[in-house]
Amino acid sequence: MPITKLNISRIQQGTHHDPFNVLGWHQQTKDESWLLRVFMPAAEQVALKTGEVFSRLKDTDIFELKLPVRTEQHPVLRWQSKADLSWLESISPYTFTALIGELDLYLLGEGRHYDAWHILGAHLDVVDGVAGCQFAVWAPGVQRVSVIGDFNGWDGRSLPMRSRGQSGVWELFVPGLEGGWGYKYEILGAHGQLMTKADPYAQQSFNRPETISCIPVPSQHDWQDRVWLAQRAQFDWQHKPISTYELHVGSWRRHPDGTFYSWAELAESLIPYLTELAYTHIELLPIAEHPLDESWGYQVTGYFAPTARFGLPDDFRAFVDACHQAGLGVILDWVPAHFPKDDFALARFTGETLYEHPDPRRGEHQDWGTLIFDYGRNEVKNFLLANALYWIDEFHIDGLRVDAVASMLYLDYSRKAGEWAANQYGGRENLEAIAFLRELNTVLHGRFAGVLTIAEESTAWPMVSRPVELGGLGFSMKWNMGWMNDNLSYIEEDPVHRKYHHNQLTFSQIYAYTENFFLPLSHDEVVHMKGSMLDKMPGDYWQKFANLRLFYAWQYAHPGKKLLFMGSEFGQWNEWRDKGELDWTLCQFPIHHGVQRLVGDLNRLYQNEVALHQYDFNSRGFSWIDCHDSDQSVLSLMRNSDEEHVLAILNFTPVPRLGYRIGVPQAGRYQELLNTDSDYYGGSNCGNAGELHTQDVPWMGFAQSLVLVVPPLAAVFLKRVVS
Template sequence: MQIEGACRIEDLINGTCYDPHSILGMHPVERNGRRCIELRVWVPGAIKVSALDYKTNEEILPLERVHEAGFFIGTFPTRTEVFPYRLRISTAHHTWVQEDPYRFLPTIGELDLYYIGEGTHRKLYEVLGAHLREIDGVKGVSFAVWAPNARGVSVIGDFNGWDKRRYPMRVLGSSGVWEIFLPGVQVGEKYKYAINGADGIEREKADPLAFYSELRPRTASIIYDLSGYKWKDREWMLRRLENNPYKKPMNIYEVHLGSWKRHPDGSWLSYRELADELVPYVKRMGFNYVEFMPLLEHPYDGSWGYQVTGFYSATSRFGTPDDLRYLIDRCHQAGIGVIIDWVPAHFAVDEHGLCRFDGTYLYEHEDIRRRFQPDWGTFSFNYGRNEVRNFLTASALFWVKEFHVDGLRVDGVSSMLYLDYSRGPGEWTPNKYGGRENLEAIDFLREMNSLVYAEGEGAITIAEESTAWPGVSRPVYLGGLGFGFKWNMGWMHDTLEYFRKDPIYRKYHHNDLTFSMVYAYNENFILSLSHDEVVHGKGSLVNKMPGDEWQQFANLRLLFAYQWAHPGKKLIFMGDEFGQRSEWNHDWQLDWWVLQFGYHQGVQRLLQDLNRLYLHEPALYRLDHDPKGFTWLDYSDWENSVISFARWSGDGNNHIVCAFNFTPVPRYNYRIPAPHLGKYREVLNTDAQIYGGSGIGNMGEVSSEVVMHNGHPYSVAITLPPLGAVFFKPM
């Protein structure tokens, strides 16, 4: 049977109809020289369909089944304009009344489609995906997905028995966006897109812009309404707008939610349970930020969240998206900022995800030498495509705006910047200038950072970048990548290598301690001792330390004091704060039981006191990124493995003197320069007995003298405890 429209009945049957609305629903037609209205309905499996009066639900026209596959037609000979109606549908098993999805106009406007094609739609997540809507008084859900090369797309789910034939979508012009409004569909129903690919293969795909997803191993998207949560963090958000993070303290507690703490039966704590347990703990410990390892939906626990399938979907492992918002809200109410790991470098290759989405390499690069990420067995994004960049930049804004996230720590930046990253000769292709730089990725990072800082209401971005790429944390207008901060991987590597050495050999590696100040102001650094340092056979921090148990824990306390005193913001991984001995295991909780032992209690107490001192002493943070905030007092005593320096607040004479002894030999009457003539109070001693130390110290205070030392007019004789650090503040 020949029907006027962009598609044929055969296209509906084969799942290759690109405009079902042109053939289905009501259409003005000419019959016997007269204009009338024809109604066409597609319900595979139906044996009877009738049109009903919209107000009374009374039958006004039985439709004729003209094709055994489920195509029905009826004509209203006296009507010349389309009008509202409902359908009564009967199968062999039951009868129901429903709205006809094919009587509604598109839910996406021309301007939205223009911005999508241009790659500049800032709120892409409000247009694509599944959204509750009310159209002409009818409540339902609109679905929209970008699949420009698909031969046909239909939405399948709980609401249609997962029948790929039932609800074919229409493509909107040349945008590649497929759309449909389904009346009566509700929050909580699961769905996917059945995509008839350009390669002739039909795939069932999760929604790339779903807000909620099934828990693995299930892979469906779940309809979710984000409009209902009532935030209680207004005061925090207003302060964030006015915040200058470079001059504020930032001590970050990195957390993997699935293994911080668990129920006795091994099950995860929920987001809301974590709000009750994690937030008070972080507050009590004195950290003012948490950094959550990726909370975007991912299928494989062992990826720790870094192989993502849902870039807009909060993982269902710990609850709903609103449960995560509740956790973030509680953090803010407690004065704790929230950073999340965000992974635009690559994505998981699982079939239900983004890979070969419409039968082509859509999100990933067509060239295998740019597509495959060998380190992680994942696919890299094609940053040269407008819509792909838009997908990622809108994701960044989504988490900042809709979840009030205070910062995005971008994982794997180095893998994005270099075309030859982890690739040998012949395994990569140069850019158009013959170089190894990924020009499209560079442009994307600059665009993303510019958007977050322009529209993120005070949110920050942080780069995990392990090379010497210049200007990572410099503004875009100065030629940088535009990140706010960069992890200091050089400091981390040199410092841990130094601490691994037996103290008797440390004097030969003194430069490992002092070299970091050569480049300390090249970037806005965060000193990170992250999860990467306590996995894959690297052992825990305390187990990296040489010597017997006492020396190991003394070294660990010394390491933390050195990190907290050194210019740069701070980050440590969960478990390090109490000296966990076992390597991190993502499948179980931290070894909280070790806190019954004194050395572990001592490290935890030290971290509390370090944080308290750090948060209340501007000299330790205000000029982190300004050379005026740091003065070497003595960096040359390599023979004794001792260094000393002063940190300045930039506010008059307010400063902290920090001295470190990296050997187990106490140094009595050890003279160091002093910036100030007078008394100094000992504000921290890592060898104090309350921390598990030997109790060697300075009896609470020392006095500087007019004695020239190391080119300084004043100096002070102090006691340096074994494997210890002492901090002094002028009285």
């Protein structure tokens, strides 16, 4: 086909929307010969490897070669570099046909391509016997998209991509590229804006401060967790114990020079530590790529790329695999509520709003300085849905803790009157976000049985953890922020005043079974001048530790799954500092080591005693013995399974309660399973010498009763011994 001056100019200037219309093979209608065109700004001269020499179009870097027949679909080009006159070899990308199928494009447009990471992004491939990399990106409404990197001198004119029409997808197969090359996309916007962007679907990135995407090498990891995955698919999580250690990877341990532990080093030290403490799960603060350490991972710029801070993607796979082989599940903190404004990432990706909602009243978190996804746009919704599935499919993650769900549900979240736009019915509910969350949970649970989704939702939104088909959002569980706030407020009171706040301990039973609740003592409670868990406790040195041990016991006695942030398990004095490591030297002191021992024993008790976990989400698993003894600040309760009971008696004052009588459901001998005042944990060793016997004295509605010692600022757990 004839080439016009306009086409030449647009190719040279990088404004041609369809480079394949000019470059590559073109059959001539007059004589049925073939014309091969290439645009090579870095070339002095070009020839085929077989010897035929291209002619240069006048005053251009476009080279042409006319052949009577097309002997090869993808001939090897020999070209001389302008820079040093050396001779190099390559194959033109413009001799390859489109690789993305029409069905893929249709599903992307519908928002239902749940495996989109296999199509978009950068993928090494062999096409027609030629090795290279296939690039694809969604960037609708722009004039041109190019792949740029060291391989083309970051020149956006040299590798313009193929437009796939109304889908907004651009693709290009570039022969000769290998894993490890850095790349970005250069985008010429609708109004002439020129931008360079990291790949939204990049599965690997370079380490900060670089913002470059990296062509990933296909995974070589040989998974050894088949037994774990089979058991996970049958996991009856509603009736099994889940105790979770929340972890910020960058500040758990560090090397003496301040550098991070790698995934391999973390596996070597963390997994035995948590196995000894009998945790069932680890929850990682976000580990998707993010440029700023101080964001703790919550301002994500690379949603599909495990951060390069701690190693390669296969290193993270090996870490998860090692956790599974040790019996530890891995939950990932996932951030679909917002993303940062960094100009190299998702923000105004095409020069216009794309991933963010176009209305700033719905598209920006003013408090956080971040942008809000446009959940009503199919391709954006697809991006997030595919990302959630990606972490589970590619990295065998066992659950997602979904961050900031409340901010997604309400259009007026953290906004004053006049600063938000109502939905189509005049309400404050974000209907698109609600539909997204329901689809997320439906698709994820449908594909991956036993995988958990946990909502950080801080309001009274109903049925967060109820099935979608019943009108719920479909999450497995929800963080119980009410329990956390009420009980932390209570425990921070001086014991002399606690009797006036007794209802803060008991109020949670009003709503405890309206959701499947997680009881979180998370990183959010030990930062921003809130004090560490230990430092929150009132009283002198001894009382602080006693209060902390008592509070942890109360968390395990209360219905709901358990979560504790790192460092809290040994009573760190300082608030969490993300720039260093935990204060591990404290573990050398017996009283800190005692708290650590207690956390491990509470986990073992929780797992071994069915009554403490079988009905975490059902009222049949809990009953008060006495919740009214506010004058003495004592609670007594029973946790119940189908077969047996475990009793917990908690004294929230520093006064030992001697001869304290409680009613019990059965006569016999009761064993003291755990006493937080044991000197083994750093307590005063006040207790009941291991066991107690019932008396035929009716009490609190029971025919039998026990008389026991309730230690100061302590909890005891009792169980009837069956002879």
